[in-house]
Amino acid sequence: MDERxxxxxxxxWPYIATLSSAxxxxxxxxxxxxxxxxxxxxxxxxxxxYVSLGDDFMEEERYDMAEKAYExxxxxxxxxxxxxxxxxxxxxxxxxxxxxxxxxKPPEDLEEVDFQLLLHLQKSHAQEKERIFTLxxxxxxxxxxxxxxxxxxxxxxxxxxxxxxxxxxxNLGNLQDQVGRKDEALKSYLKALALDPGSVNACYxxxxxxxxxxxxxxxxxxxxxxxxxxxxxxxxxQQLRQVIKKMGEPPP
Numbered sequence: 001m002d003e004r005x006x007x008x009x010x011x012x013w014p015y016i017a018t019l020s021s022a023x024x025x026x027x028x029x030x031x032x033x034x035x036x037x038x039x040x041x042x043x044x045x046x047x048x049x050y051v052s053l054g055d056d057f058m059e060e061e062r063y064d065m066a067e068k069a070y071e072x073x074x075x076x077x078x079x080x081x082x083x084x085x086x087x088x089x090x091x092x093x094x095x096x097x098x099x100x101x102x103x104x105k106p107p108e109d110l111e112e113v114d115f116q117l118l119l120h121l122q123k124s125h126a127q128e129k130e131r132i133f134t135l136x137x138x139x140x141x142x143x144x145x146x147x148x149x150x151x152x153x154x155x156x157x158x159x160x161x162x163x164x165x166x167x168x169x170x171n172l173g174n175l176q177d178q179v180g181r182k183d184e185a186l187k188s189y190l191k192a193l194a195l196d197p198g199s200v201n202a203c204y205x206x207x208x209x210x211x212x213x214x215x216x217x218x219x220x221x222x223x224x225x226x227x228x229x230x231x232x233x234x235x236x237x238q239q240l241r242q243v244i245k246k247m248g249e250p251p252p
Contacts, residue, residue: 043076043077046076047073047076047077047081047084050069050070050072050073050076051069051070051073051084051087053069054066054067054069054070054073054087054088054091055087057069057091058087058090058091058094061094061098063091063092063094063095063098064091064095066087066091066094067088067091067092070084070085070087070088070091071088074088082121086118086121086122089114089117089118089121090118090130090134092110092114093110093114093115093118093134093137093138093141094133094137095107095110096110096137096138096140096141097133097136097137097140099140099144102140102143102171102174102175102178103140103143103144103174103175103178104140104144105144106140106141106144106145110141112141112142112145115134115137115138115141118134119131119134119135119138122134128161129162131158131161132158132161132162132165132168135154135155135157135158135161136154136155136158136167136168136171138151138154139151139152139154139155139158139171139175140171142154143174143175143178148175148178148179151175152172152175155168155171155172155175159172164195165195166191166192166193166195166196166199166202167192167196169188169189169191169192169195170188170189170192170199170201170202170205172188173185173186173187173188173189173191173192173205173209174205176188177205177209182209182212182213185209186206186209186213189202189205189206189209190206193206198229199229200226200229200230200231203222203223203225203226203229204222204223204226204240206222207219207220207221207222207223207226207243207247210222211247216247219247220244220247220248223240223243223244223247224244226240227240227241227244
């Protein structure tokens, strides 16, 4: 019998051809998936860079720039990263902390809903410190908007969360002074100073209140304490010296 060797190539060819066809189909399926994964990786990388940039601006207290960086990151995330939106809102409302004068008119583009949204997102115990800061900024915003009862409610809630905050007692005193409750304001300023003896603002505001009440010796002592605590800034030092000199003159 003529037993010629059968060509393995011929027998294997249909299988190899089928396998090649399947490989092509698998590649056609996986290549877009790989590309999508790469695009998502690149997108996450860019989002992370914008968030990091925003964090740096927050450290520098450049809140307007931080807000823009977070806004761009949130946009690139197709508005799905809620933690980035929270950062954006924090940067937005933190601008109130840059206003020197209590009850000053808030920035025109800042709205009450910004604070309300952020406070809604800061309900967990882990975010309590951030909520306190937001409530303080919200109170300042409300006072500047002439919503004094609402401002006091915000400060009261913040003090419930942190009764040992000198900053909150100081701002409560500012609010009480603003509405004419001088005796209560005096107690709040003294409380703030007891909690933070190094507070220049507490000494200065206390001095102003003493002067309003006609207690010029107490006012002078408070301004002198503020002068000792004040930073080595020529303008601040000169302003305090002028006030102290005026306190030494006979009252009109």
